[in-house]
Amino acid sequence: MPRVFIIPDQSPNAFATGRDPEHSAVAVTQGLLAMMNREELEGVLGHEISHIRNYDIRVSTIAVALVAVISFISGFASRFIWWFGPGDRRDNDREEGGNPITMILRIVAILFAIILGPLAATLVQLALSxxxxYLADAGSVELTRNPQELISALQKIENSQPMKEADRSSASLYFENPFNRGQHASLFSTHPSTADRIKRLEQM
Structure with missing residues (x-):
């Protein structure tokens, strides 16, 4: 049994946290309790409990740590390339204007190291989220044996007001994106679109 908390926010939402089932917690907003009936609330809580059961918080933490490590390595690599890359910087400085081809290669390498590496890692993290x-939605249906509960909850939440106090760094923990409700999912979204989630649930 996870610990249960209520968030004083009128936006309907919920989230789960904890490194494992023995150290877990589920929080729901006052808005969710006011908007949902018993069955819909059951579907949402089934989704959050599935996150705990699947160790999703631990997986997300590892993903964040990997992005940080890749960013650090990319920063180190860019400095290494700048000072010790093709050609010798000190020799180039002796030449008037330096070697333009070498400078272009350095700049391209740095762009790959600084921008593309961390960007690719972040996109992988968001795709994993x-x-x-989707997996937690399926887990909720497995627990409740009724996909319609979760479908109805998602439909109610889709166009509701965003949360006032949510932190963007923890947006992936919530049942539904606490920001930008009703927007289409993109490569930079922490959650799939509501329409895609409902479509998969209808096929169960």
Whole structure:
């Protein structure tokens, strides 16, 4: 049994946290309790409990740590390339204007190291977050034996007001994106679109 908390926010939402089932907690907003009936609330809580059962918080933490490590390595690599890359910087400085081809190669390498590496890692992290949401939806149906509960909850939440106090760094923990409700999912979304989630649930 996870610990249960109520968030004083009128936006309907919920989230789960904890590194494992023995150290877990589920929180729901006052808005969710006011908007949902018993069955819909059961579907949402089934989704959050599935996150705990699937160790999704631990997976997300590892993903964040990997992004940080990749960013650090990319920063180190960019500095290494700048000072010790093709050609010798000190020799180039002796030449008037330096070697333009070498400078272009350095700049391109730095762009790859600084921008593309961390960006690719972040996109992988967000894709993982979206896939874990689908898995938690399936887990909720497994627990409740009724996909319509979750479908009805998602439909109610889709166009509701965003949360006032949510932190963007923890957006992936919530049942539904606490920001930008009703927007289409993109590569930079922490959650799949509501329409896609409902479509998968209808096929169960």
């Amino acid at each position: 979206r896939n874990r949401e």
